[in-house]
Amino acid sequence: MKIVACNSNTPLAEAMSAYLNLPLTKASIRRFSDMEVFVEIQENVRGEDLFVVQSTSYPANDNLMELLVTLDALKRGSARRITAVVPYFGYARQDRKSGPRTPISAKLVANLITTAGADRVLTIDLHAGQIQGFFDIPLDNLFAAPVFIKDIKKRFDGAGLMVVSPDVGGVLRARAIAKPLNADLSIIDKRREKAGVSEVMNIIGDVEGRCCILVDDIVDSGGTLCNAADALMDAGATVVTAYITHGVLSGGAVARVTASALDKLVITDSIMATEAVRVSNNIEQLTIAPLMAEAMRRISDESSVSSLFH
Ligand code: R5P
Numbered sequence: 010m011k012i013v014a015c016n017s018n019t020p021l022a023e024a025m026s027a028y029l030n031l032p033l034t035k036a037s038i039r040r041f042s043d044m045e046v047f048v049e050i051q052e053n054v055r056g057e058d059l060f061v062v063q064s065t066s067y068p069a070n071d072n073l074m075e076l077l078v079t080l081d082a083l084k085r086g087s088a089r090r091i092t093a094v095v096p097y098f099g100y101a102r103q104d105r106k107s108g109p110r111t112p113i114s115a116k117l118v119a120n121l122i123t124t125a126g127a128d129r130v131l132t133i134d135l136h137a138g139q140i141q142g143f144f145d146i147p148l149d150n151l152f153a154a155p156v157f158i159k160d161i162k163k164r165f166d167g168a169g170l171m172v173v174s175p176d177v178g179g180v181l182r183a184r185a186i187a188k189p190l191n192a193d194l195s196i197i198d199k200r201r202e203k204a205g206v207s208e209v210m211n212i213i214g215d216v217e218g219r220c221c222i223l224v225d226d227i228v229d230s231g232g233t234l235c236n237a238a239d240a241l242m243d244a245g246a247t248v249v250t251a252y253i254t255h256g257v258l259s260g261g262a263v264a265r266v267t268a269s270a271l272d273k274l275v276i277t278d279s280i281m282a283t284e285a286v287r288v289s290n291n292i293e294q295l296t297i298a299p300l301m302a303e304a305m306r307r308i309s310d311e312s313s314v315s316s317l318f319h
Contacts, residue, residue, distance in 0.1 A: 010309040015063035015079055017072040018281040022062040024298030029306060038075055046074050048082040055087040058309050065099035066280040077125040084126030093127040096279035097255045101136035119143035131304055134226045134254040149314050151304055153254040153277050154185050156295050171195050171219040175237040183224040197237050217245030228253045231262035235269040242270045255279050263289055
């Protein structure tokens with residue numbers, strides 16, 4: 010097996026390579042002066058089992074294009090099998106027609122990745138499980154839950170926890186964390202009047218005097234998260250900590266989180282941390298490198314990946 014790292018998250022790719030004890034394949038992924046992407050794989054890949062690591066995070070379109078061009082280079086270099094390892098799968102939130110004459114961009118991106126040459130996809134905490142069906146190639150969707158549960162147990166040993174889903178769509182994800190912790194589950198009834206702006210309506214469950222753990226897949230503008238934290242504190246929660254897989258944190262999100270009622274936001278390294286995230290005093294990152302690298306090893310060995318779900 011061989012690993013190629015595109016440019017969006019080289020620290021994660023390097024950590025995977027260290028876990029697998031496998032140096033990254035030499036490749037040059039660069040720009041022409043008009044910003045077109047150019048890729049040159051500088052090692053023989055003929056007949057090899059290739060893994061291309063790229064999160065399609067900000068700048069989403071450039072990073073997606075890097076992934077596509079790299080897949081094409083490997084396909085034309087006669088790789089035997091190519092797995093697109095996309096820890097953060099951008100465009101996933103556009104998974105249905107949200108109104109008349111709007112696209113289903115998640116399906117378009119699935120088509121692009123397949124056409125570019127991927128034989129498989131490996132990702133983690135896809136925004137919606139059914140996006141797997143947008144691909145006609147195998148897709149393994151890992152869960153960050155085991156990484157989060159380990160940290161929650163360490164941090165909140167014995168506390169009577171209340172796991173909270175910040176919206177109805179996230180209930181399954183929150184339950185998957187609440188159950189192994191023997192914690193109660195609460196749900197926030199969030200309404201979104203327009204994209205990027207969220208408003209909390211009601212909290213289902215009694216959070217008074219409880220230590221709350223908010224669980225979500227994405228924190229982008231931070232609106233959902235900060236509104237939920239405010240609502241929980243107003244309802245009498247003692248402390249609110251959030252565990253969110255993908256720290257998109259666009260615009261002024263980091264400042265918003267820093268100034269919020271949240272005690273801590275814990276994200277993974279599916280997206281490379283910006284300087285603002287690194288210096289923030291209430292945002293922490295947990296690594297998913299061993300989990301994803303182990304899945305890569307098992308895909309290559311043709312052994313079970315599902316046992317990593319627990
Ligand atoms: C929505 O369905 C997602 O699970 C997240 O709650 C959402 O993407 C977060 O976005 P924002 O941080 O901009 O409120």
